[in-house]
Amino acid sequence: MERPTLETRLSSEVQELGLEDFVLQLEVDGLCVVPPEKTGVQPETIKGIRDQLLVEAEQIVGCGFHLEEGPDTPLTMSADENVFAVFSGDQGEPTQFLVQQLCARDRLFRDLAINPTGLALIRHMIGRNATRFSSHNAFIKWQGEFGYGRNLGLHCDQMAVPRPWGRNALTANTNWCLTDYTREDGAMAYVPGSHRRMEPPRFPEAVELAVPIEAPAGSLIVFHGATWHGAFPRMTPGMRLSIANYFRHYMILPQDDIKNLFPQDLVDDCSDPGLFKLLAGFADEFPYTQQTERIPRFVS
Numbered sequence: 001m002e003r004p005t006l007e008t009r010l011s012s013e014v015q016e017l018g019l020e021d022f023v024l025q026l027e028v029d030g031l032c033v034v035p036p037e038k039t040g041v042q043p044e045t046i047k048g049i050r051d052q053l054l055v056e057a058e059q060i061v062g063c064g065f066h067l068e069e070g071p072d073t074p075l076t077m078s079a080d081e082n083v084f085a086v087f088s089g090d091q092g093e094p095t096q097f098l099v100q101q102l103c104a105r106d107r108l109f110r111d112l113a114i115n116p117t118g119l120a121l122i123r124h125m126i127g128r129n130a131t132r133f134s135s136h137n138a139f140i141k142w143q144g145e146f147g148y149g150r151n152l153g154l155h156c157d158q159m160a161v162p163r164p165w166g167r168n169a170l171t172a173n174t175n176w177c178l179t180d181y182t183r184e185d186g187a188m189a190y191v192p193g194s195h196r197r198m199e200p201p202r203f204p205e206a207v208e209l210a211v212p213i214e215a216p217a218g219s220l221i222v223f224h225g226a227t228w229h230g231a232f233p234r235m236t237p238g239m240r241l242s243i244a245n246y247f248r249h250y251m252i253l254p255q256d257d258i259k260n261l262f263p264q265d266l267v268d269d270c271s272d273p274g275l276f277k278l279l280a281g282f283a284d285e286f287p288y289t290q291q292t293e294r295i296p297r298f299v300s
């Protein structure tokens with residue numbers, strides 16, 4: 001008897017870039033790690049992005065941030081700003097903040113947002129023509145044993161979408177490791193195969209099943225919107241820097257109102273302006289901003 005096979009259609013981009021193994025890992029684990037040499041992003045570009053992010057962080061906060069030492073002055077944030085810890089009832093000092101709306105800040109970030117390797121894997125999950133930007137955020141994280149608290153901030157990104165979910169991703173995310181990810185250094189955590197549960201994390205099970213994603217700087221983590229993920233606290237001096245370029249199906253509300261608020265004069269300054277415009281949804285019909293259907297007129 002012929003064995004049934006699971007058929008997965010692969011795009012020409014996935015095949016041309018040789019990403020078949022990563023597609024398989026996404027299907028099985030809900031997450032894959034693309035090594036630096038397969039992303040098409042050179043180490044000097046990763047260094048340039050790191051340097052730029054430290055400049056952005058300094059401008060926002062007003063103190064220096066150094067890769068090996070961390071912030072050059074003690075920083076404090078309200079614990080109630082750590083939404084994941086609030087949910088679990090934990091008390092502690094968050095040691096992380098986000099630099100948001102990155103694509104409006106520098107071309108380096110715009111080029112990363114349309115990286116062909118990341119995009120091919122994201123489009124495999126969401127759909128080629130349906131994929132749009134949701135948000136572009138950098139995580140600036142330093143030493144602190146509290147992190148996200150005892151639940152490791154475990155969540156899945158498409159949690160706001162009502163259930164039941166199907167197998168297709170409604171959102172999907174990328175995480176660029178700009179510094180080495182090890183458990184001690186505050187790596188991302190995830191539960192392999194959790195996207196197939198098609199529900200938000202259950203506790204304490206999720207914490208017990210979570211594993212660190214250990215990968216060198218320059219690696220690209222790609223994951224399904226239903227994959228349970230969070231992060232371990234950084235127990236060592238210095239910074240963990242990363243960028244989350246988050247994508248959505250075009251019928252899902254974006255996190256950032258890129259279509260209406262992104263400074264459009266910046267778009268031509270990137271490696272593929274046409275692709276950037278498509279993913280930003282500038283030409284999308286919905287939501288309507290004016291009467292679009294014909295209206296009847298009096299006949300005289």
Ligand SMILES: [Fe+2]
Nearest residue numbers: 155156157229
């Ligand atoms: Fe997330």
